[in-house]
Amino acid sequence: MISNILLAVDGSPQSSKAVKIASQIAQGVNAKLVLIHVVKLDKMPEVMKQFVKNEHIPGTTNIDVLMNAAQHMLKNDVKRAKTAGVSEVEVEVEQGSIARTIIATATRHNSDLIVLGSRGMGDIEGLLRGGVSQRVETLAKCPVLIVK
Known part of the structure; x- marks a missing residue:
């Protein structure tokens, strides 16, 4: 039985599709949905830079901006x-x-299920480095749904 779903979001188009699908599953089985966004401090992703610019997100340091943008994105x-x-x-x-x-x-x-979007790194780079979705799938102790 699925009662807890973890949904990892990052603001990408694949993440948006994952929100839709995870929400449908959670609603259908009456499960709790936990949304997570992980801020990586070494760089700000391009999709986040654009989001910050479009939404006029405040902050004086990269971490402030990233945390504020993440809260705003998660609210949506x-x-x-x-x-x-x-x-x-x-x-x-x-x-x-x-x-x-x-x-x-x-x-x-x-969590009984992890849902996240796939990322389009490119076949060669993805094969050599592996992506987040691949690492999550490998490390997870529960089923993982990767949304394309």
Whole structure:
């Protein structure tokens, strides 16, 4: 039985699709949905830079900007989940290694399912380095749904 779903979001188009699908699943089985965004301090992703610019997100340092942008993005995703009929939604913003932080959060919440979007790194780079979704899938102790 699925009662806790962890949804990792990053503001990408694939992440947006993952919000829709995870919300449908959570609503259908009456599961709690926990949304997480992991802030990685070494660089600000291009999608986040554009989001910060478009939404006029305040902050004096990269970490301030990233944390404010993450909260803003998650607020929109929570609204979408609730509109889809999900009754229980929580949010978390964490710092650290993205895949390992997602796994740790899934463990802490006793998640029955992890949902995240795939990222289009390119076949060669993805094959050589592996992506976040691949690392999550490898490390997870529960099923993982990767949304394309």
